[in-house]
Amino acid sequence: MSVVVKIPTQLRSASGGEAETVLDGATVQEVLDGLFERFEELRARISDDDGSLRRFVNVYLAGEDIRFLDGLQTPVKDGAELTILPAVAGG
Amino acid sequence: MAVSHLQCKECKAEYPLEALYVCEQCFGPLEVVYDHSRTSRDLGELRRRIQGGPQNIWRYADFLPLAGGPPGPSGRLASRVGLPAGCTPLIRADRLAERLGLREVWVKNDAANPTHSFKDRVVSVAVTRARELGFETIACASTGNLANSVAAHGAALGMDSYVFIPADLEEQKVLATGIYGTNLVGVDGSYDDVNRLCTELCAEREWAFVNINLRPYYAEGSKTLAFEIAEQLGWELPDRCIVPIASGSLFTKIARGFEEWLELGLLEGDLPSMNGAQAEGCSPVASAYAAGHDVCRPVKPSTIAKSLAIGNPADGPYALDLARRTGGGVDAVSDDEIRAGIKLLAETTGVFTETAGGVTTAVLAKLAARGEIDPDERVVLVITGEGLKTLDAVRGSFETRTIAPTVEAFEAGVSRPVSV
DSSP, X not given: OEEEEEOOGGGGGGTTTOSEEEEEOSBXXXXXXXXXXXXXXXXXXXXXXTSSBOTTEEEEETTEEXXXXXXXXXXXXXXXXXXXXXXXXXX | OOEEEEEXXXXXXXXXXXXXXXXXXXXXXXXXXXXXXXXXXXXXXXXXXXXXXXXXXXXXXXXXXXXXXXXXXXXXGGGGSSSOOOOOOEEEOHHHHXXXXXXXXXXXXXXXXXXXXXXXXXXXXXXXXXXXXXXXXXXXXXXXXXXXXXXXXXXXXXXXXXXXEETTOOHHHHHHHHTTTOEEEEESSOHHHHHHHHHHHHTTSOOEETTTTTHHHHHHTTHHHHHHHXXXXXXXXXXXXXXXXXXXXHHHHHHHHHHHHHHHTSSOSOOOEEEEEEETTBOHHHHHHHHTOSSXXXXXXXXSOGGGOOSSOTTHHXXXXXXXXXXXXXXXXXXXXXXXXXXXXXXHHSOOBOHHHHHHHHHHHHHHHTTOSOTTOEEEEEEOBBGGGOGGGTTTSSOOOOOXXXXXXXXXXXXXXXXX
16 A cells, blocks of 8 residues: 655654655554654654654544544555644644 | 743753744644743832733733733833733632532633633734744634634734634634634634644744644743732632633643742742533543543544534643642533533623633532532632623523513513523
8 A cells, every 4th residue: 555644844854854755554553664664763753662652643544533543553545645743733 | 031942841852932832852842931040039029010010911021932022112001012911800709609618719701801712812922922933924723712812913913814713613703703804714624623734734834823833832821811810819829720621721821820920939839729621522631530541532522612622632641730730630511511500600700601611610510519629718710701602502591571561561471580
């Protein structure tokens, strides 16, 4: 499955300035693993030591928060869009 | 001014005082840090300076994140610049206290702000900081009250504004936004969808989104509620505050305001017990509190308290921590309890609040009924918005008798008291 991952401005210093990148994977976890392989520095910025997402990181699959789906185990479809965003906005 | 820098609340990384809100290292929220080493330790002088300031939030400019101080001419004239917020009434609510078996209850009526909610405090600060930073356009993601305030501040200051709201918002809140001539955008989705959209837009536009890229400054405005409460109580702290929780920013920043004044010695004693109030139809913080969790699981809101309908609260973890360390709590109430809360407050204090205030009042009633409030406590109920903005919530809650304009008709038709 080929997925477009959108990288927020705050993380682009760790992605060589890339705003989005295309990765393969069958689940959100696999896509993120691919992302961390491509941009190693991103791993520590958005994941905790145990591999889960940091608490102020939101990940959306086609606009839906993955916590309303199956979290990191959510399957992804070919051509889907995965968006990483800070959770500290709003209110 | 005492404002020093931005700092990540999680990893403590430091950042300059720019339009930044997220830590690049750990994605934690950024917060304003002050250096009060040059603030006067002569408490009498400090108090006199505050009391001699304008009748609005700029009297607390020493504790707000503006590089150049309050807007406009110095001193009292500053109160005439823009759309001044704050200095709202703190009312002693003896009839409400009596009804609930309590001794001392105060109502902080923040509906008495220019656009009738506490949001004018945070927007005043954010917009003034946005001007300092050179922005020409202000924007926000809103559940309604913020929309009113951003649109009005844009009009008052002559700045362009873009306001994003869920398309199904209360009509009163939509009308009271569009009238100011803003660019009003209804989004087909929940507030959390609006917030996500605006977070994405924020990276694409040179706009000051008051509650996104200006959020560290914006949030500081809520501290002025604490400052006012303390000043109005004669430089004393309440024992307990009941505050509504949407994102958790207001709840945590009221406590931060008290803490800052405690650190400076302007106040003595302990931080009040902080009780958060949510609607059952959107209670991610109350649910996490009850379950003993330290993070919130997002929810899809379904409640009449639309101004509190944030399913993914940014400051949830901090709100949980605050409630626990102050001996407070976070409770949720049903839509029927919210309606009853609006009525209770109106009938006992003469203050007509919106649904969020119904939530807060209902939680106070719930705590009192559970015996969790010592009758000797001094309790402050923070009422954040105006009842005229959520009229649907009270429609049908009473009956009007229509009679012919004669004494006989009155005697015949209204000899009994009108009741529900």
